[in-house]
Amino acid sequence: MSPKTAKSAYTPARPAVTEKGRRTWPVVLGIVLAFAVGVPVGLGIAHLGTNDSDQAVAEMQRAEAHRDAARITELTTMARETKQVVRPVVDGLTLVAPDDGSAASQATAAQLSEWKKVMEQERQRYSETVSGSTGTNVARNALGAAVNLLSTSLDTYSVAAELPADRRPAVIELAARQRSLAVATWSVAATQLDQLNVDSGNGHQHVYLTDAESAVMDDGFEEGSHG
Template sequence: MSRRTGRPSHLSTSPARPGRPPARAVAVGIVAALVVGLLGGLVGYAVGRPSATESSVAKLHEADLRRDAQQIVELTDMARRTGEELGPILLAVRQEPAAGRAPEAAQVGQWQDVMRRLTAQFADPPSGMTATNVARGGLRSAVELAAVAVETVALAVAAPADRQPELLTLATRQAALAVTTWSVAATQLDQINIDAGNGHQHVHLDSDGAEGALTADGAAEGAGG
């Protein structure tokens, strides 16, 4: 029986080995990847970049916020000064008739001068953000109501004795309404100061039991900023 023999070694073919890609192909691939990445970044920047209109709107909004922050500080200072003069007048208008006394004509004349000056402060208000405008409008309304109460007292002082009680009672009600209106505006002013980072700022008047009047919340001045 004949013996089988394998194929001569010189005729056998060794399996093909995967060759390395040419250096040029590798370089081309790297360049292509860089180009794609660069284009993607440029497209992303172009898409994400705010338009000229959006940038202008953002700048205007920032300017409005800065202007409003300054207006809040100025309005708070004016409210403090106004309250220092307004409070005693409103207390007198409410307390003296209740005690059975009519204010002296000279005293009423001084009140009228003060009220004209305080009212004039609100004659040409600047335009601000809505919340600030609401606070300013409330303070102005309170001052105008107080001025009406003082004018009613003046009418009472000049009226016959039998009409004085009725007019003084009306002035008392008007003064109480002025205190209540001021308290609402003062609460609004306190809140916008907190929102602006100034903390609590209380400009409330002595309500003396005025119906519906809001009072300060008891927080320390400047706290919560």
């Protein structure tokens, strides 16, 4: 008789669930749910923050453009005023210290005194620092440099006037070169200022220092036009 096959008495044991485990699962589940909900919300808040930041930057740029447009207008007005008062100095130095060295006359002490007052006034005007855009700062600094060069030319001529006659021509020639460089520097500044005015919506503004300079730099556009 074959032995009776007995049913196995082995039953896999279930893992015991401890009190600690029952407390841990809700915490884990809560963390998972919080992460699932928090990530989209966080991304949404970040997106809103980015939009707000972009709007703030755009607003700052508009405000700065508005301020710079005002600075361009102020600088153009100042350049016109400077042109009006220094033009007699330029014309006077051109007569007594021409480029070819053939001076037909000599400036009087009264003329030199008056010219020096004008140039000192204008040097002080451009010594003030007014911050604007790079282009506006370049134009202002170039105008100031031209004024300083013209003032230096006048100082050089004043020294020449006190020298013996045989030493005077070389120094007067130096004064003439400084005057020409001042006019050329102003021309660069005036070209920059003209472009700034066009870009800011004011149209062409031509503030060249001499008639000869205006003729050379003539762009064919009428004053205030937007061509």
